[in-house]
Amino acid sequence: MALPPLVEPAAELSIDEIRRYSRHLIIPDVGMDGQKRLKNAKVLAVGAGGLGSPTLLYLAAAGVGTLGIIDFDTVDESNLQRQIIHGVSDIGTPKAESAARSIAEVNPLVNVVIHNTALDRDNVKEIFSQYDLIVDGTDNFATRYMVNDAAVLLGKPYVWGSIYRFDGQASVFWEEHGPCYRCLYPEPPPPGMVPSCAEGGVLGVLCASIGSIQVNEAIKLITGIGEPLVGRLMVYDALEMEYRKIKVRKDPNCALCGENPTVTDLLEDYEDFCGAVSEEAQEAVTGSTITARELKEWQDSGKDLFLVDVREPAEWEINRIPGAVLIPKGEILSGEALAKFPQDRQIVLHCKSGVRSAEALAAIKVAGFKDAVHVQGGIVSWVNTVDPSLPSY
Ligand SMILES: [Zn+2]
Numbered sequence: 001m002a003l004p005p006l007v008e009p010a011a012e013l014s015i016d017e018i019r020r021y022s023r024h025l026i027i028p029d030v031g032m033d034g035q036k037r038l039k040n041a042k043v044l045a046v047g048a049g050g051l052g053s054p055t056l057l058y059l060a061a062a063g064v065g066t067l068g069i070i071d072f073d074t075v076d077e078s079n080l081q082r083q084i085i086h087g088v089s090d091i092g093t094p095k096a097e098s099a100a101r102s103i104a105e106v107n108p109l110v111n112v113v114i115h116n117t118a119l120d121r122d123n124v125k126e127i128f129s130q131y132d133l134i135v136d137g138t139d140n141f142a143t144r145y146m147v148n149d150a151a152v153l154l155g156k157p158y159v160w161g162s163i164y165r166f167d168g169q170a171s172v173f174w175e176e177h178g179p180c181y182r183c184l185y186p187e188p189p190p191p192g193m194v195p196s197c198a199e200g201g202v203l204g205v206l207c208a209s210i211g212s213i214q215v216n217e218a219i220k221l222i223t224g225i226g227e228p229l230v231g232r233l234m235v236y237d238a239l240e241m242e243y244r245k246i247k248v249r250k251d252p253n254c255a256l257c258g259e260n261p262t263v264t265d266l267l268e269d270y271e272d273f274c275g276a277v278s279e280e281a282q283e284a285v286t287g288s289t290i291t292a293r294e295l296k297e298w299q300d301s302g303k304d305l306f307l308v309d310v311r312e313p314a315e316w317e318i319n320r321i322p323g324a325v326l327i328p329k330g331e332i333l334s335g336e337a338l339a340k341f342p343q344d345r346q347i348v349l350h351c352k353s354g355v356r357s358a359e360a361l362a363a364i365k366v367a368g369f370k371d372a373v374h375v376q377g378g379i380v381s382w383v384n385t386v387d388p389s390l391p392s393y
Helices: 015-020 031-040 052-062 095-106 124-128 141-154 206-223 270-274 279-285 292-300 313-318 329-333 356-366 378-385
Strands: 042-046 066-070 111-115 133-136 158-164 167-173 232-237 242-247 305-309 346-350 373-375
Touching: 031 206, 042 052, 052 066, 052 095, 052 133, 052 206, 066 095, 095 111, 124 141, 133 141, 133 206, 141 158, 141 167, 141 270, 158 206, 167 206, 206 232, 279 356, 292 305, 292 346, 292 378, 329 356, 346 356, 346 378, 356 373, 373 378
Parallel strands: 042 066, 042 133, 066 111, 133 158, 305 346, 346 373
Antiparallel strands: 158 167, 167 232, 232 242
16 A cells, blocks of 8 residues: 655755765655655654664665654663664763764764653653654563554554564554554563563664664655555564565554544553563562462451552542552652551552552662562452452453
8 A cells, every 4th residue: 555755845955965865866766856755854763772773874864854862771882782873982871862973974964853861651742743753663562552652642653663582573553544553462461471682682683674674664654655564564584584574454443543442542651551560679579479369368367457559549449459548659659658657567569460569569678668568460360359349440
């Protein structure tokens, strides 16, 4: 399915630009018109890491007029194996700034916008709305779902890529013309099921293989040439040296872009949705986790418990475990609620699914409450195993 160009052409190219882009200008399908569209395009790269490195370099070289870079991380020596936009002298400096320096070296005609911050639910829509197209090179599920949701809510197309060891995937998600990421992956994988590149490794050059597909698709979308990867998933196996294309259909039951959407705005907490917990939280819950049934046994035995629900007030309104008090996670992490915790009672934390309570448990333990525990699976598990009469959500 061919699509019309995403971007209107710029008024004209300068003499410098005509010289620089001559190898594009003599391709009939690109030509002066296509190059003017690239000049007028505003593209945001989410992440200046493995995928962001080649995509930013090639988008800059291709003459994309405005390139946004969002990344909050700094360059580390272990990045250099694949993040080719950064060099030895960049170690310790912000990735967004390091990437901008490299782009200026490749093509000083590009206007680079640095967003040296973490993408979050409060800034994602405002940042995305400044661009025609998003290129997603994130390495975690929480950000991936947030990028998808924001893009769908704003009606923006985005080019997605992911890499792991010798395998890569890429597609174009554009709700107006095809499926979204949630149509393909309705649920995030269970926490711990899919290791990150930091845990599982990635062949450095795989970034170039998938990044080049992403840039290719970006250029096609901007200039309106060829068949974009809308509704198709590209799967790459570097060991077999095989590219396969898989059809992806729009899911009528998609929670976001389906016929009866249940997700109508950004989620409150994508980390929570994806069940991601920090290293500190993982450490804190080891040996300090009880099941919902054990909590019920403790209650029935008359144990002196201080049971704390760390969810938000709106969730507390829906259901609650008898005997619990509400202290939202944020008040615990900020320290303001620590005075409410008694020294002489057994502290038990719970949330919806056990992710937020794990984070809160880490903070409580640091504050000196070494015997505190949290409930595995949270109130969801309580409803499933102890009291099915409670409403669930
Ligand atoms: Zn969808």
